[in-house]
Amino acid sequence: MTDLPSHTERQLGLVIDLDTCVGCHACVVACKGWNTQSQPSPLSDQDAHGAAPSGTFLNRVHAYEVMPQAGPAQLVHFPKSCLHCADAPCVTVCPTGASFKRAEDGIVLVNEADCIGCGLCAWACPYGAREMDMAEGVMKKCTLCVDRIYNETLPEQDREPACVRTCPAGARHFGDLSDPESEVSLLVEARGGMDLMPEQGTRPANKYLPPRPRDAWQGEVDVLAPWLEPVAEEPRGLLGWIDRTLARL
Amino acid sequence: MHPAPSLILFTTLSGLGFGLLAWLGIDLSPPEGGTAFAWLALAYALCLSGLAASALHLKRRERALKAFSQWRTSWLSREAWAALATLLLGGGYGLSLLLGYPLLPLGWLTTLAALGTVLCTAMIYAQLKSVPRWHHRSTPALFFAYALTGGALLYGQRWPALLLLALTAALQCWVWIDGDRRFARSGTTLASATGLGPQGSPRELFPPHTGSNYLLREMVFVVARRHAVKLRVLAGLLAFVLPAALLLATAISYFNFICLALHVAGVFLSRWLFFAEAEHVVGLYYGR
Incomplete structure (x- = not known):
């Protein structure tokens, strides 16, 4: 049923550090690589090597420039995937029950075998987290690598989403956001983690850590400058004579 | 939003068809015999061709019947039920007209169901907070207005x-x-x-x-x-x-x-x- 669970035992999700992300897109590649093999159907691409390539991705990295009131502009790399919302609008609109939110861990999933490819869930999602697979005709979305995190055949350090496992900057964190003592919750608390589009009322599980304020120049910081002043302002000796003579002409 | 021809056809044709059924249902001196059959056939043709167009929008049409399952939360699912109910009620009412024993209350129910279907169609769009232009009570009002206007012109x-x-x-x-x-x-x-x-x-x-x-x-x-x-x-x-x-x-x-x-x-x-x-x-x- 596409009713949302009234309560989830846990709420797994991601915490994404906008201060640390370097925009390398490794998470995008790792996500595509894992999920194109592990889902019931591959994440298809269309015209992949042609003039107008297009494909299904569950994670994309945007880039924004933030212009503060004063000081230089700041570049922010901005990874975006499903936020596994508590009030997920994509789930309740689904006419077939293919979309659902799990009561045990809060992950929002699509059962491909029930999806009719109407696209209404993608319309309902304000974040653009769902993409229609044009080859398979069903909706695809981030599963929080549900087939990794509980997978006992994987080494323990690999039991986290592929994007988190691969991030070379340590900008992505995975954990239970409903537990106030979990590492991710403490991180959110310490860094002022925020919701995207809070006014949409979706109550997203994933949190974003805002970029830390940048340093600014304060007072005289260039300690070498006094020693780099030109020693002779006026030329002397032969050069001085030439300078004076030419000036008289 | 992408103006998909299938959705434009669907909302226009089925709106007109359900509008016609709404007017037919509240007609105090309804047509009889062949005329009643012709009106019913026209309304059904419009509604069904609209619904067929909406099915074209689906990427996996073979699973379309699953869309009846989530009426508790999904306006799309409710629309499927409302459309089915309207067509069944309208069919029953049409049969009574055809036989010369008009069951007017059945007609009124048809009108209600037809308007309910239009409401469900409109709510599919009006419910989407992610599209502020649609997320407004004027969206169902406008769908009602268009359906009733088209129905009145047609009837x-x-x-x-x-x-x-x-x-x-x-x-x-x-x-x-x-x-x-x-x-x-x-x-x-x-x-x-x-x-x-x-x-x-x-x-x-x-x-x-x-x-x-x-x-x-x-x-x-x-x-x-x-x-x-x-x-x-x-x-x-x-x-x-x-x-x-x-x-x-x-x-x-x-x-x-x-x-x-x-x-x-x-x-x-x-x-x-x-x-x-x-x-x-x-x-x-x-x-x-």
């Missing part, structure tokens, strides 16, 4: 049609004007979408991919906005002004067909604008 209800043409025109004009302000009123901006507002004013620097994608094709349709005003005027002329003028100028009934044809062309255009002009908040992430 040859001259004065109700004239009154409804005027009312629907007024409502549509207000929706166009008010709709332009709804995105700003929703409070969703790139600053709230990225949470970067406290840091300063954000703007898109470069997109996450060089090509296009499903999101941009489906939800960031910007081509229409350029000619919106001209298209609105044209839609208003076709859907309301010309049919009303023709209806007033002549009482000859075969002009009704021309009125109807003009009106339907106008409704097609306004539905195209309904989709094409609707801005989805995901466009903000792409700087559009």
